[in-house]
Amino acid sequence: MINLRQIKCFQAVVELGNFSRAAERLRTSQAGVSHAIHDLEALLGTRLFDRTTRRVELTEAGQIFAAGVLPGLAEIERAVESVRDLSELRTGLVRIAAPPLLGATVLPRLLQEVAKLHPSLKLRIEDVGTDLIVPRVRNGLYEIGIGTFNTDEEGIDRQHVLSDRLMVFIEMDHPFKSLEEVGWKALHDQRVITLTRESNIRLLTEIGFETAGLPLRPHLEVHQIHTALSLVESGAGVAVLPTYAFAALNGRGIAARPLTDPAITRQVSIITARERTLSPATTAVRPLLRKILRQMVPEIL
Missing domain, CATH: 1.10.10.10 (Winged helix-like DNA-binding domain superfamily/Winged helix DNA-binding domain)
Structure with a gap:
């Protein structure tokens, strides 16, 4: 031969x-x-x-x-x-899918970090609904997905990044700011801003109110976390949002306190396809993404 x-x-x-x-x-x-x-x-x-x-x-x-x-x-x-x-990371493409808020806040930081450390690598970023991320990662359309996902998804490897908890976001001069935690029952006389029913956050919000024995009567309903935060900053009310909304504060005059009784938590994870070998570029980018997420979002348990 x-x-x-x-x-x-x-x-x-x-x-x-x-x-x-x-x-x-x-x-x-x-x-x-x-x-x-x-x-x-x-x-x-x-x-x-x-x-x-x-x-x-x-x-x-x-x-x-x-x-x-x-x-x-x-x-x-x-x-x-x-x-x-x-x-040797002289070339490579990593496609990343993320929910809109994380896509708008965390991923620009990732682009800067990758450009500094691995200037020859390319990132392609798409902000999509969480329900679309898992099948597209599994099918190879994206190398990496970030968000909160069901634990029973098949064909997916997940890397825990941080614990996400429902919190109440308030103006800096709101009375809740003097508290370490806020019980759901304390929201009964507040003008509550929620996400719409298309969001998984809304379902968790309804669970929190129901468990506390309160009816949920939103003062305002919005599609995007950015919009909810802007309304809080303008004094329109208080918003029930996940911990990772901290990534969008960027110096705004907004504070947040964990909601208790019940404490509703979930995991923010980085996911990859189990049956697909990670490229060297993906292997290099994933820990950078994890580091940036943990820097931008406090872990509050």
Whole structure:
């Protein structure tokens, strides 16, 4: 069976026209190159070179063999270099899916960090609903997903990042600010801002009110956490939101306190597809994403 070493020896002799120079290029002995060419000729059943004391020339068979094999060797070498580029992070693409709030707050920081540490890597980011993230990661449309996910999802590996808890977000001069925690019952006379029923946060909010024996009568309902925070800042009411809404505060005049009795918690995770090998780029980006999430969102239990 012809092997790659024999082909590379053949290539060197063709390009340099000399066995000794070919050996120097390949960092081997002249005898080693001669043996490789001899074995190659034996396998092909014909001479590939005419050798004299002054020159080495391709035979007709050698010309035909060179025309067929050397372009393929160049393709192999390009493929090897491309794989090395991936493994050494000289190239690579990581596609990340995240809910809109995390997409708008955490991922820009990640872009900056990756550009600083691995400038040749590319990130592609899409903000989508949590219900779309798991199937798209599982199917290979994204390498990484972040958010809160059911624990029984098949084909998914999850890496816990932080514990997320429902909290009440308030103006800085609100009476709740003097408390370490706020019971759900204390919301009975507040103008409560909630997310709409399309959000899983709304379902958890309803559970909190129901467990506390309170009817939920939202003062305002909005689709996005950013909108809820803007309304809180304007004095329109208090908002029930997850801990990771801290990532969007960015110096706003808003405080937050954990809600208790009951304390409703869930896990923010980074997910990848279990049946797919992580690329070197994904392996490099995932811990950076975890670090940034933990920096931007306090873990309050």
